[in-house]
Amino acid sequence: MTAVALVTGASRGLGAVIARRLAADGLAVAVNYHSDSAGAQRVVDDIRAAGGTADAFAADVTDEAGVTRLIAGVAGRLGPVSVLVANATGPQPAIGFEDLTWQSHLDQLTFFVKSPTLLLQAALPGMKELGGGRVIQIGSDVVDRRLPGMSAYIAAKAAQHALTEVWARELGPHGITVNVVAPGWIPVERHSGLDLSTYRAEVPLRRMGTPDDVAGAVAYLASDGAAFVTGQRVTVNGGHT
Secondary structure, three states: OOOEEEEOOOOOHHHHHHHHHHHHOOOEEEEEEOOOHHHHHHHHHHHHHOOOOEEEEEOOOOOHHHHHHHHHHHHHHOOOOOEEEEOOOOOOOOOOHHHOOHHHHHHHHHHHHHHHHHHHHHHHHHHHHHOOEEEEEEOOOHHHHOOOOOHHHHHHHHHHHHHHHHHHHHHHHHOEEEEEEEEOOOOOHHHOOOOOHHHHHHOOOOOOOOHHHHHHHHHHHHOHHHOOOOOOEEEEOOOOO
């Protein structure tokens, strides 16, 4: 049976590239999107044109009922989810400490703690029936960089990283691995036109990372080669931290 990967927030950016890579590796891919149906369909069309299997699924992955419907819909059309890639994200505004509110924290925790929790809880029964699965969270190296003005985002990402380690220990007996890929600044469509020279000069490899670099790490963790890798954070930033 073909393994099924669900990639959240896959209509553009990192998610779209991850979806295409997993499909190229032979997985059937559920391309999740919230509002960009055209973008999701382009990803699906690209995968199908390359000979792969994919379908688009609209869902708000921060909503419990929406996540339940999403996992059921993927199972009905493609099969039970065996590879879950929690990639969806929201706005990440810089907020200085004096302007920080509890809502600022909640906005970030919703995407990086609540959403992965809902997704994994919904996918878990199917993974257990399959005898195992892969959970890959998309984190960030900002946890190590401690950027001023980003405390709400950093706190949520740090929580996401810690949950990865706990879930790896809890779910290991079910044959489920849980890891996190933590990119540095990886320019995507929304970064076009920005001056990248200062950041690039700080990276030991002297180049910017690409979405393909991140997708490669995700593909490894989803592969048979990573069957004995769990509870790990793979940082993809050219040695910046």
